[in-house]
Amino acid sequence: MVRIPTAELRRYLLNGQIGRRGCLRARSSSTVPVRQFCSQQPLLSSSPSTSYSPSSSATDAGAATPLRKQLKEQAKALKQSGGGGKKKKKNTDNQTIPGWDLTIGIEIHAQLNTQHKLFSPATTSFNDAPNTHVAPFDLAIPGSQPLFQAETLIPAVRAALALNCSIQPVSHFDRKHYFHWDQPAGYQITQYYHPFAKDGKVVLLERDGIASEDGEQIEIGIKQVQMEQDTAKTTAQPGEVQWLDFNRVGVPLIEIITLPQIHHPATAAAFVRKVQMLLKSVDACVSGMESGGLRADVNVSVRRTGEQGLGQRTEIKNLSSFKAVEDAIIAERDRQIRVLEDGGKVEGETRGWSLGSTETRRLRGKEGEVDYRYMPDPDLAPVVIGQDLVEHLGKSMGALPDTEIDHLIKSYGLSPKDALSLMLLDEGGRIQYFYDVLAELEELLRVAGKEEGDQRHALLAANWCLHELGKLTHDSSSADLETTLSMENKVPSVHLAAILFHLHKKEITAKVAKELLWGVFRGSINRAGRGVTDFINMSNLWFREIPEERYAALAEEAIEGEDKVLAEFARFNEGKSKAYPQGKLMFLVGKMMRAGPEQGMDPASAERVMKARIEQVLSSRSE
Incomplete structure (x- = not known):
């Protein structure tokens, strides 16, 4: 990609050096991106294998080569050189890169199945009119105080038990400070230092879709599960306008944080899928990824094989499908490897992903613990969870x-x-x-x-x-x-x-x-x-099967003139063919079915009769 000032771009257009169709996209800025292959003469130097020069026949004739033909032939040259830029089809080889190790950690945010919000008596809302389920505390009205809704503990504890976590008798809430229009208080209430659940695990089996490199099963550790509040819903409008729906502010979430023990993209997607299934099975989560009730952030880092420690990680935010999890990890892994192989340095940052993309995109620099200024929330007492409640929920989960x-x-x-x-x-x-x-x-x-x-x-x-x-x-x-x-x-x-x-x-x-x-x-x-x-x-749709004699007559009619097909069965019987010609058999059965009454024939009976008739014909010919 190269950028050309607008004035210079006009000169290229006037000189006929850039095609007027299919090459440019209108921009309001003073610079316009132009693809390298949109001009007859490359704007940037390129290797001989990917540059285009008119054919000798066209040059000798003194005629200019049409732009469409230029693009077609250059695309062909790029494809032959391996630089076509098309997204590769999924295959088993994309799970590893020789000489490099991948490490993945995942944070899953799941919306709890509760009637009330986490710190206010306002009811949770799904697809209701915007801003109709809002309490003063949700909007951070001065003087309003958080009131922990104890009922939100029930689905949270069920979720943690399904993840094999240890429930903490006492946990605390903390404030995570950041400014954004979807967080009216200027901070989010979460459980950073003392979460209510720790030290869990999820076992992934081969049938869950893990990478073949992980064998028949793999165990992923859960560092902690913490309760926290959701933010407002932002809907973009034309003209740089954002609409805010505060119905979602304060909706109770759990954040599930894994240990960095995942090393293959397919296994990461399988983990998120398994967690969603676990949460749904214990009625802890409102809905899954498909409906927006569960979102995943993935932390990705790479290192050269044999190196100690972990590489610099980046975080990809708000992945909303299992496919997005796998594709985004692959894209970010490949990007980081390219940066390191070119002698660069991977920056700690937050990146985004759009469905259908082939590259992650930078959103902002990665905040650390000091940036969020975590502190205990002075307005909320510790949460005490009785062992009797934990035992009761464990026995009643199913x-x-x-x-x-x-x-x-x-x-x-x-x-x-x-x-x-x-x-x-x-x-x-x-x-x-x-x-x-x-x-x-x-x-x-x-x-x-x-x-x-x-x-x-x-x-x-x-x-x-x-x-x-x-x-x-x-x-x-x-x-x-x-x-x-x-x-x-x-x-x-x-x-x-x-x-x-x-x-x-x-x-x-x-x-x-x-x-x-x-x-x-x-x-x-x-x-x-x-x-x-x-x-x-x-x-009158009842099935009235034709008699056996009628099946036999139809079979005889179907094999008439099909000597080549029968020869395939003869070769199999003589041991000259290892594979039974099942396709040929079904071809003959199909002829039977089409020739007979539509509502009077059973495909299984037709196949049985046809197979028996073929054996009779072959037996008589061998005598």
């Missing part, structure tokens, strides 16, 4: 995610990936929906006298709760299908269970089942009583 996932795998036969997806979707709501559907389905099977001795019905329910319901959310008309409540309203579990009951008993086809699901979702099927079964009766 199963944690790893126990739940193990149960899904062992009892219902789900894969680790599907079990984890059920736990994560809808911020933990999808797993409860699955249990509701499964309970309804098992009751229908019990009433029908079909006691299940295997896990097929549970796998069917899990597959539909994961994938078929997921297809509804991809439709533009289903943007409101986001939470457990709206899902239960749109597709009641009793009706999905009825659809799966008939599908499991092979009384309807999979295609009909999917149409019924859409009917329930769109409201065209009555949601009262046995609406699904009534609709099947009324529309």
Whole structure:
């Protein structure tokens, strides 16, 4: 990137040295950034491999090379030289850089599930009218005093227990001083010196998505968990105007601070994902990253392999997705390595990240403890947490995610990936929906006298709760299908269970089942009583399978003229091919299905008959 004064830029334009389309972006400042390759003659010197010169044929003809062709050919040259500037696709190689060690620490801010704010009786607000849930203390009105709301301890302690922390009998609040328009008092109340929970740990397993370099599992230490108040919500408006919503001021948060024990970007993202799942499972957090209820700051430092101590760290603030955590760490790690390899020095600073970026950006210099002037809050007494409360909350929390996932795998036969997806979707709501559907389905099977001795019905329910319901959310008309409540309203579990009951008993086809699901979702099927079964009766959608002889005739018709396909099966039978031609088999089954009655054929039966018919043909030819 090079900057050219505006007057000089006009001269370039008048001389035809810079193309007028696609190269410039209007700026109000006196300097305009211009990309190097936007002029026919490079404005900066470059290596021969990346510079462009017109082809000899064009030069001999005396014609100027079109700008579009210049850009296309230079982009091709950049790509061939490895300098195209495009974001690399994710691969397993991006977790480490040979010769360098990466160290990551994470601070997670999670909004607690409470009715009142941390130090005022004002109620917590979500998507309500701005500035409608505000008490005098929230605005730092002179004379107002903080009043600790004891109920906020309940979700905070549950969260700390889920993180295997030691609950401190006595903790204190401190003031963290800084000036910003979203903090009316000029300081934030937090627990810097004496937090309410310490010395926790989170165990990450391979199924959680950790980097392969970390093996089958890794343990991440939690230094402390502290309570603190949130700031106002700032909304940028045109003309450098900021709107402030003080509903969020004083909303109770916990800050979870890890030890610097993470060394791979994927593991960092897996840690944040696991913490969100843990907090949701004990009902400690209002919502997850997707809804803004959880934010992560990451501290990144690099050092050459073999060096002692840690490198200079930088902090990336307010990451709002798991992907952002991983991508931002990779970008900052690579930036720091470039700085050090060029002989520079990494500065301690706070940096930002935008989704879709390839580089972090500097926000400000990094403040230290002395900058914030931490001091005990003189208006707040120590917080005393009784051991009886800790024991009661520990016994009443229920199963944690790893126990739940193990149960899904062992009892219902789900894969680790599907079990984890059920736990994560809808911020933990999808797993409860699955249990509701499964309970309804098992009751229908019990009433029908079909006691299940295997896990097929549970796998069917899990597959539909994961994938078929997921297809509804991809439709533009289903943007409101986001939470457990709206899902239960749109597709009641009793009706999905009825659809799966008939599908499991092979009384309807999979295609009909999917149409019924859409009917329930769109409201065209009555949601009262046995609406699904009534609709099947009324529309005559019951599956009436064709006889075995009809299957055989269709199979014979499908293989007619398919000698090349049959030859693949013959080679496999003779041992000349190691892989069974499953794709060829399904090709023939597809021909069968298209030739037969749509509502009278079962794909599994068609595959069985076709496979048997192929074996008969091959056997007769070998005799």
